[in-house]
Amino acid sequence: MAEKTDDKGQTGQEFPGFDPKSVEAYVVKDPQALAMNFARALENLGKAASEWLGPRERGEIGDSVADPMTDLVKTLSKVTEYWISDPKRTLEAQTLLFSSYIGIWTRTLNQFSGQYSGQPVASETDTLPKDKRFADDDWMKNPFFALLRQLYLVTASWADKLVNEAEGLDEHTRHKAAFYVKQVTAALSPANFALTNPEVYRETVASNGANLVAGMKMFAEDIAAGGGDLRLRHTDATKFAIGRNMALTPGKVVAQSEVCEVIQYEPSTETVLKRPLLICPPWINKFYILDLNPQKSFIKWCVDQGHTVFVISWVNPDERHAKKDWESYMREGIDFALTTVEKATGERQVNAIGYCVGGTLLAATLAYHAQKKNSRIASATFLTTQVDFTHAGDLKVFVDEEQIAAMEKQMNAVGYLDGSKMATAFNMLRASELIWPYVVSNYLKGKEPMPFDLLYWNSDSTRMGAANHAYYLRNCYLNNTLSKGEMKLAGKTISLKDIKIPVYNLATREDHIAPPKSVFLGSSLFGGPVDFVLTGSGHIAGVVNPPDKQKYQYWTGGKAEGQYEDWLRGAEENRGSWWPHWHAWAEAKDDERVPARKPGGKALNAIADAPGTYVLERV
Known part of the structure; x- marks a missing residue:
């Protein structure tokens, strides 16, 4: 309940720092239409699964000899081994993380009580870098999304610090561990999920889920275009052709x-x-x-x-x-x-x-x-x-x-x-720019990417x-x-x-x-x-x-x-x-x-x- 009546009959907010009107955009207006579109989105997701499974069942795609997940687990296990091999180090790592969590929880309570406006305080700006994934105002103003943002950024920074401070790693292993941590944390960003991204959440409510229907349809098309592997689209490829509006010098x-x-x-x-x-x-x-x-x-x-x-x-x-x-x-x-x-x-x-x-x-x-x-x-x-x-x-x-x-x-x-293997490797170097923003925009928001000649060339792999x-x-x-x-x-x-x-x-x-x-x-x-x-x-x-x-x-x-x-x-x-x-x-x-x-x-x-x-x- 957002409002209560005191003993004098006056009505006031139960949480002074929380405006009930701020959640109106997140309240479902037409549950039936939303349910129908969820069903359609799931149907398109099923088509995507079929496009992925089909080539594998027919033997057109075999298991990859080089499994990146195996190398990821093997590499990060060396970092984990350093921190858990000594109880004192384990306690230090846990204390570092939980103390940050306590500070975040305190700020969240203060935001609800009206003592914290949702704008970053000095201690927060010192530790949480600006990130364009969290440009929407509700990542700061809405207590729920603000909590998610802070928890994510602090955890990602903590994981990166564990790699940097782990001793006994050779240079190549440390480099790989830092890279893999960056990939994992980029993938687990709350901005990448419909229920934890305020923009996607609002779009889903406003369109009664039509964005997810369009997004899952695009997802199935991109897996089909990749012959069973996802070929993430970065641009509207129909707008370009070599010799028509590209590579025109006589x-x-x-x-x-x-x-x-x-x-x-x-x-x-x-x-x-x-x-x-x-x-x-x-x-x-x-x-x-x-x-x-x-x-x-x-x-x-x-x-x-x-x-x-x-x-x-x-x-x-x-x-x-x-x-x-x-x-x-x-x-x-x-x-x-x-x-x-x-x-x-x-x-x-x-x-x-x-x-x-x-x-x-x-x-x-x-x-x-x-x-x-x-x-x-x-x-x-x-x-x-x-x-x-x-x-x-x-x-x-x-x-x-x-x-x-x-x-x-x-x-x-x-x-x-x-060629798709090289393209994926290059995209992973800038996953927060070339992978996840397009996953969110294409498949969660259901928006076709804009025409961009440089990204068309980038997708024309060899x-x-x-x-x-x-x-x-x-x-x-x-x-x-x-x-x-x-x-x-x-x-x-x-x-x-x-x-x-x-x-x-x-x-x-x-x-x-x-x-x-x-x-x-x-x-x-x-x-x-x-x-x-x-x-x-x-x-x-x-x-x-x-x-x-x-x-x-x-x-x-x-x-x-x-x-x-x-x-x-x-x-x-x-x-x-x-x-x-x-x-x-x-x-x-x-x-x-x-x-x-x-x-x-x-x-x-x-x-x-x-x-x-x-x-x-x-x-």
Whole structure:
């Protein structure tokens, strides 16, 4: 009861800090309609279950060789063992948590009594960080939801602290434990459940459960789209098509190998730089991240500055490419493209750009070329590229001998790693941004995601060929052989110190795939001059940052030596995009110009229009 009458006949609130009107939005108005929609939602949930079970019953999906839950339990059990092995430590851990709970309970009682407004007090703001999952006002004002929010944040912080303070863990185990704790706590957030999320609760009451009907229908569709596994939709895919409103820069496929197509783009200037530009993108994603649309296209911008641009478009591998290894990607990818550039332009030397793992392959290729006295690449630009994997970020969680061996067994059975597995791994790196907000919005609120070209590209995943992917994981993430000068490629032991050409090395400040500290450390391994540049934002947005948007900033400074943090403190901040800075760097190496070149020149015939055919293959 929210109101009572005193002995003088006056009516007042039983809980002064609680407004009964605040719960009106949570009171069911039409129980019958709500019950009917719950039944429909359950029917759609049953369809989702059928879509999940069907492929498994037919044998189309087998048990995964690498079970992440097994590794999670095994890893976290080592943390638990430390805290329960000593009764004193166990008591300390329990006391830390329960004392926080008592403080939360006291604040909740004070909120009911009117002594606490629901706004965070100093002690709470000190310990509970701002979190956009709890942006709705009722996470603070409503005592029930405020209690849930505080309990969750305190428990999550406590779990993280247990990992950080557990002694006797090796660095890799601690890293894995911290990552898994972050995944578990992200999944268990009260924001992810209909009855404990005020926005979803209100929407369910207001629509009599129609949101859940739509959400479960979408859930079943996404499992069907994933062939029995959930393919979480991040955008309205019907609004995009490659060649229609994405990857539109005019050009021709002028050569094709088993692992790639080479695209040459039409010039847009009367003269072009004499030295062509070859871009080697990652094969873990598709190249058109650099050509999303005319407004965001790095490729088009380069063409407009007078570069003769060639791009490697990697094949989306299947069982036919199982034995195509790192050397194959060097010879049939980069070397094949260099030969194509020379045939099309008559130029033997090029400027080369490598993005992410494409840059790692480019660096290894340059080291191999140096031993062979091959000087076809005159300058190299690396975009968010790691050549040293000491500080390689959360992706290292998935890489140890046991997990790689399991993955190799799985890949060897079919010839490749399914693209959805890589997509899930990348999404897990930012689960609180790329997984759970979409689960809530799509399946609990029943809202279709908005069209977003970057997220469409992100969902257009690629498979990983067995031999190539195993080589990459073992030599880079697991054993770090490239940085140690121990990588063996085409019968040679290669060293980055042999690379004497000028290098432009770009890192992004908020990168969770190639952390800036990791990229910075790699700069010191090259044997020639290196310009290290840091740009704002992350792995994608920091790179795809057109100058006319005037977004973010970039930092330039002295030599990339010493500690990354020291370099950053002394670096000069510049407004806007790094693109013009890079172009000026490239022109400074060779600014001679020649008449514009048509794709293929006189030696090569066009095979297809850009963006080619390899990029159209979807998983």
